[in-house]
Amino acid sequence: MTSEPAPEGSEDHPDDDPINDYERLTAPADGVPDVVDTPEGLAACVAALAAGTGPVAVDAERASGYRYGQRAYLIQLRRAGSGTWLVDPIPFDDLTDLDAALADAEWVLHAATQDIPCLADVGMRPRRLFDTELGARLAGLPRVGLSAVLEYYLGITLAKEHSAVDWSTRPLPEPWLLYAALDVELLVALRDRMERDLLEQGKAEWARQEFEALTTFTGPPGPDDPDAWRRTSGLHRLRSARQLAALRELWLARDAIARERDVSTVRVLPDATLVDLAHRLPRQASALPSARPERSRSRQRRAEQGLLRHQRTWLTAIRTAVELPEDELPAPARRDAPPPPRAWADRDPEAAERLVQVREALAGLSARVDVPVENLMSPDTVRRVLWRPPQDRSVAGVDAACAELGARAWQRELVVPLLVASLDPPG
Missing domain, CATH: 1.10.150.80 (HRDC domain)
Known part of the structure; x- marks a missing residue:
């Protein structure tokens, strides 16, 4: 299979109609709805979606790389008979009423593993789902991003200018909201075309089993997990228990700073710099900077600023690790997994x-x-x-x-x- 339009007269294109040019979708058919951020607005949203029919398209926007954690800062939903809704989850304790309204509906998501954890954090979890990214993999598409899959099945390409913005910004700019609404505009139509393709290929049951497994997906443990520091990128460079102790203390110190400031941990100090400190165990402020540069100028600048701004914190963490008794050093990671x-x-x-x-x-x-x-x-x-x-x-x-x-x-x-x-x- 390819993601290119079929030549005229071809019978292989899943739409059965020749598409020579992709249509660029730049705005939702019904316009951009207002953001739901009041109890009254949420009640109206819940009622409308409960009265809708068929599957519900669901997407979530996070502020990865900007804010602490992976919480959702905008949730988009669209269902036949109810239209599109953009919900700001931040003003609400949870969205369990919205979840209850959709309990019997199949949820259609693209790359569900990215969104399920942050949706679960606000009390929303699909009982049935259809993942158009995973479905595209099973169908044999060479490119499985949302735009590519829409091009293949519907002959439509999406504007994707705002995928990496800081979604914690308030108020959210109108162009960002337009982008967010487009993400769910065609998900259900895409699901229907993809299901037909999977049926024709004899893979519908494979997809059903995969989607059922996703309903219990939880994602990796959060930062409160006592072994979360062991997932630091580059940890394999550390050979001694003392170095592991230093990484643990540095990781905990960085996490506390990031949590207090509500920023991404990498904006405090990148992983590579954290591991470098644990490896070298510098004891003076002048020795904190490393001769190993970060992979990009922006990361290098961030590392230099983080080392300078919180130098006392890093030195304290290292000192704590150096002075730990032997019996309090962390044990090596369990090696129940096969070697590389x-x-x-x-x-x-x-x-x-x-x-x-x-x-x-x-x-x-x-x-x-x-x-x-x-x-x-x-x-x-x-x-x-x-x-x-x-x-x-x-x-x-x-x-x-x-x-x-x-x-x-x-x-x-x-x-x-x-x-x-x-x-x-x-x-």
């Missing part, structure tokens, strides 16, 4: 051989069914089974191991035979 594939040949040549064999088989399967390899089965699941195979290496035993790791039935039906073929004969 590049290390398999040295540590377990037989496992490395299995991995090469399965990778080749998965590439062939991906080409045959027109689904990306990573969607056939989670690479982590594949590696875990191949690194430490189950005691029962039969189809049933491997199937059970994959199911325990979260693989869906359709994935196991396709992939388990490839895994079993790479293992030693049972018994």
Whole structure:
């Protein structure tokens, strides 16, 4: 499949009609609605959406890179019979009334894993959903961004000028609201065309299983998780328990600053600089700057400003780590996951051989069914089974191991035979 319009006379385009030029959608058909930010407005929104029919298109805008955490700063909804609604969640304690109004509706989202956690934070969670980004992957589209998928199925391209703005800005500028409304304008129509394509390809059941699994998706643990600091990018550079302790203290100090100022943690100090401090353990202010520059000028400038503005905080965190008794140092991370594939040949040549064999088989399967390899089965699941195979290496035993790791039935039906073929004969 391609994302280009079909040539005239082609019968392969999912719309069945030749589309030679993409139509650019620049404004919602019904105009840009007012933002809902009062109890009265929310009550009207809830009533209208409850009275609507069919699936409801849902999207959320965050202020990633600007504000602390991943909360939603605008929620967009559109449903037949009720129109489009733009809800500001900030003035409300929660949106559970809105969630209740949509309890029986199928939610249509694009890249649902990005929005489900922040929607759950305000009391909204889909019971049924259709993810047009994941659906596009299963349908074999080479590009799965919303604009690309709309181009393929509807021959329409969206203006995307405001995707990376600070959505915590108040009041929200009119052009941003227009962009936000466009994101849900055609989601339900897109869902219908995509469902037809998945049915024709024999993949509708695959999609149903994937979408059902997403209804219980929670996302990664939040910053209050005691091991959240272990997800710092670049942590693998740290070898000693003392360095890990320094990273933990520095991470906690940075998180406290970011939380108090309500800014993104990377705006306080980038991860790379945090890891560099933990690695070097400087004890004086003059030694805080590193000879290792950040990846971009903006990150480098941010790092320099963060080191200078909070230098006493960083030095205190490092001193705390240096002075910790040995029995209070953090333990190394649990190594229940397989090592990086590049290390398999040295540590377990037989496992490395299995991995090469399965990778080749998965590439062939991906080409045959027109689904990306990573969607056939989670690479982590594949590696875990191949690194430490189950005691029962039969189809049933491997199937059970994959199911325990979260693989869906359709994935196991396709992939388990490839895994079993790479293992030693049972018994």
